[in-house]
Amino acid sequence: MPAIKDIMQTMEYGPAPEAHAEAAAWIADRPVLGHFINGRFTAPEGPTTEVLNPATDAVLCRVALGTGAEVDTAMRAARAAQPKWAALPGHERARFLYAIARHVQKRERFLAVLETIDNGKTIRETRDIDIPLVARHFYHHAGWAEVLETELPGLAPVGVCGQIIPWNFPLLMLAWKVAPALAAGNTVVLKPADLTPLTAYAFAGICREIGLPAGVVNIVNGDGATGAAIAGHPGVDKVAFTGSTEVGRTIRRQIAGSGKKLSLELGGKSPFIVFEDADLDAAVEGVVDAIWFNQGEVCCAGSRILVQEGVAPRFFARLTARMETLRVGDPLDKTMDVGALVSHRQRARIEALLAQGEAEGAVLHRAPGQLPAKGAFCAPGFFTGTAPAHAVNQTEIFGPVATTLTFRTPDEAVTLANDSRYGLAASVWSENINRAIEVAAQVKAGVVWINATNIFDAGAPFGGYRESGFGREGGRAGMLEYLAPAWEKAGKPRPAPAPLPAVTPADRAQPDGIDVTAKLYIGGKQARADGGQSYSVTGKGGAVLGQAALANRKDVRNAVEAAAKAGGWGGVTAHNRAQVLYFLAENLAQRQAEFVAALTAAGTPKPAAEVEATIRRAFWYAAQADKFDGAVTATKTRHVTMTVNEAFGTMGLIAPDEAPLLGLMSLILPAIAMGNRVVAVASQSQPLIAARLYQVLETSDLPAGVVNLLTGERDALARTLADHDDVAALWYCGSAEGAGMVETASAGNLKPVWTDQGRLRDWLDSAQGQGRDWLRRACQVKTIWLPYGA
Numbered sequence: 001m002p003a004i005k006d007i008m009q010t011m012e013y014g015p016a017p018e019a020h021a022e023a024a025a026w027i028a029d030r031p032v033l034g035h036f037i038n039g040r041f042t043a044p045e046g047p048t049t050e051v052l053n054p055a056t057d058a059v060l061c062r063v064a065l066g067t068g069a070e071v072d073t074a075m076r077a078a079r080a081a082q083p084k085w086a087a088l089p090g091h092e093r094a095r096f097l098y099a100i101a102r103h104v105q106k107r108e109r110f111l112a113v114l115e116t117i118d119n120g121k122t123i124r125e126t127r128d129i130d131i132p133l134v135a136r137h138f139y140h141h142a143g144w145a146e147v148l149e150t151e152l153p154g155l156a157p158v159g160v161c162g163q164i165i166p167w168n169f170p171l172l173m174l175a176w177k178v179a180p181a182l183a184a185g186n187t188v189v190l191k192p193a194d195l196t197p198l199t200a201y202a203f204a205g206i207c208r209e210i211g212l213p214a215g216v217v218n219i220v221n222g223d224g225a226t227g228a229a230i231a232g233h234p235g236v237d238k239v240a241f242t243g244s245t246e247v248g249r250t251i252r253r254q255i256a257g258s259g260k261k262l263s264l265e266l267g268g269k270s271p272f273i274v275f276e277d278a279d280l281d282a283a284v285e286g287v288v289d290a291i292w293f294n295q296g297e298v299c300c301a302g303s304r305i306l307v308q309e310g311v312a313p314r315f316f317a318r319l320t321a322r323m324e325t326l327r328v329g330d331p332l333d334k335t336m337d338v339g340a341l342v343s344h345r346q347r348a349r350i351e352a353l354l355a356q357g358e359a360e361g362a363v364l365h366r367a368p369g370q371l372p373a374k375g376a377f378c379a380p381g382f383f384t385g386t387a388p389a390h391a392v393n394q395t396e397i398f399g400p401v402a403t404t405l406t407f408r409t410p411d412e413a414v415t416l417a418n419d420s421r422y423g424l425a426a427s428v429w430s431e432n433i434n435r436a437i438e439v440a441a442q443v444k445a446g447v448v449w450i451n452a453t454n455i456f457d458a459g460a461p462f463g464g465y466r467e468s469g470f471g472r473e474g475g476r477a478g479m480l481e482y483l484a485p486a487w488e489k490a491g492k493p494r495p496a497p498a499p500l501p502a503v504t505p506a507d508r509a510q511p512d513g514i515d516v517t518a519k520l521y522i523g524g525k526q527a528r529a530d531g532g533q534s535y536s537v538t539g540k541g542g543a544v545l546g547q548a549a550l551a552n553r554k555d556v557r558n559a560v561e562a563a564a565k566a567g568g569w570g571g572v573t574a575h576n577r578a579q580v581l582y583f584l585a586e587n588l589a590q591r592q593a594e595f596v597a598a599l600t601a602a603g604t605p606k607p608a609a610e611v612e613a614t615i616r617r618a619f620w621y622a623a624q625a626d627k628f629d630g631a632v633t634a635t636k637t638r639h640v641t642m643t644v645n646e647a648f649g650t651m652g653l654i655a656p657d658e659a660p661l662l663g664l665m666s667l668i669l670p671a672i673a674m675g676n677r678v679v680a681v682a683s684q685s686q687p688l689i690a691a692r693l694y695q696v697l698e699t700s701d702l703p704a705g706v707v708n709l710l711t712g713e714r715d716a717l718a719r720t721l722a723d724h725d726d727v728a729a730l731w732y733c734g735s736a737e738g739a740g741m742v743e744t745a746s747a748g749n750l751k752p753v754w755t756d757q758g759r760l761r762d763w764l765d766s767a768q769g770q771g772r773d774w775l776r777r778a779c780q781v782k783t784i785w786l787p788y789g790a
């Protein structure tokens, strides 16, 4: 070892290894990791696979590949434990979560070393970021357990949660999943990634030590097949997954129609936008944290650096200089900046993508220096000279290499930032607060850091837009993923709608020569169905009430296009939207008698009550339009962390067959109150109410295209909407099979889908047909981090 006086001569780093004897002994005691089921460690029944230290290639131990039978045993344990766990007073659950947090803190150093040995990430990061955040998550959620009844009243735990986590933040991802689930009164079956099972196993030990009731936390080790067995198990009520978009899509399809709740936290290709008025040195340090943190194996890594042209040469020069100082090597050495990748397979995958980038003509700049002879190390770097369409700009590299592009104007920056199928995170660097916030509002991402990057907190919701998934982890929004109204599963199955009677062809005029077919309402105008077809609608006693237009795929596309053109609706003030909704309520009230008569003719059971409730509901959503607020969350010091409720854009709405007016409006009102435009499919059996509605919409100052109304075959139209890439979210109130169909189809662009699983609800009851839950579903949470002070 060099003497200090020699080091002072050269200022070179000396070795600073973290002691790892305790972790090594712990590993040596456990040559084969089985599972943790019903409060006991169990030996594997099936095959096992090697667990390696990716920094040394040394075999650490073997881990079980859980079988279907083992998953089943764990599920039964979780099911058996759930009612008692949920029945505990919140304070009792909170005490268990506090105890976990305390134990994590007591073992902070041990867990940090274990994580580093297993994953290859640096001890600096496991010690200073991963493990403290794990403790923070359990503390925060202990608090939620304590205050659940008063803060989130009327909600019940969903039941048994199947949780599947990746290898990039093994213990932290466990904490993100387990803490809220337990706080809400659920029990869990969790599968760590087979590459990194150690800290979850150690966590199981903590659960035992604190006396957590058996079956509340079950950990089943295994690979993708084990994960699929968990997600597909009939005993699971909710699936929570973090990992690749590809597997997220597979799970979406796998559990479609099962009624299981789902949250997906998937990949990203997050923009890191540097304006010419940014503090360039700070932005360069930001890149270090954005893409070289955790070897770039971060779903929200700032992996696409967008630099304003005027400062690009200076910025790249400084970035190169900074990159050259990065130290890559033994992750247990406290002076290392970059450790090993998780595996040689991951390294090969990354290097193949980098080679593709070079083959496409981009220039790869990499940190100089010798990489260790052993281990899955990868030199940090960045590309210049890429084009937006290059594979390296579109595909998640998931390694320590960013791409770069330049832009001239803020508009161009936003366009480039949004030129991705993902929407997980973004960083904006500018000393001009107006510009930074304006860009933050326009970027399609679930998390935006202003003059910062990769900051996390248990109180700040985290999750994606678009193909980065749906659902949030952290804070109030995260808790709601693990709760549901208790009455929701009680509804009876919805009867099938009246079958479509013989369709009337386009050229068949009515007997008296007047075409009385009710039309579609698209882009603020009445429109004939594209195919020119209609179907007759019968009411009470089988009387023919009239003809409704039979919309087809083309009509859906036209309606989605019209909705897209009405984008201004999301930009008007909440007050403006409230005014329009009040006006709409008034106009409905003026025509109350007419609607009651129409519903009476249709044979609905409580026409007068239905119309009255519709009017009241319009007033209620008008009132909420400027009150369903975001929040400023207490996270870190000197940070304002804002959670903003943003509209999705265009939503597809499939109205229930019962309560043709109230059901339809119960979907439309919250959606438009939050700034969405909608394409709504009216009741298949009683679509003529929708045709009456357009007159109300027209006289209410609602801009053209905000509400588009279609009539026709429910499931055919729902299918087209679920398939459509420009429909950002979908609500479906049809049959149980139809719910499965739309959920499967939605896997294309991973739009969030809410269905009532084909169960009837009482639309007249404001607890079931109205409320903040509807408003919450009508928007996605964007979390904006804004540091202040020196």
Ligand code: NDP
Residues within 6 Å of the ligand: 164, 165, 166, 167, 168, 191, 192, 193, 194, 195, 222, 223, 224, 225, 226, 227, 228, 229, 231, 242, 243, 244, 245, 247, 248, 250, 251, 265, 266, 267, 268, 298, 299, 349, 396, 397, 398
């Ligand atoms: P995966 O999505 O395959 O793995 C995530 C988790 O899902 C692991 O526990 C995995 O098990 C499990 N899994 C795999 N297949 C299934 C399945 N069919 N059903 C249920 N669970 C399943 O990610 P990879 O590890 O393969 O990484 C590939 C790429 O994914 C990375 O290069 C990166 O681009 C992206 N990724 C993104 C992450 C994020 O945080 N957004 C995290 C990890 C990866 P096991 O690993 O044991 O086989």
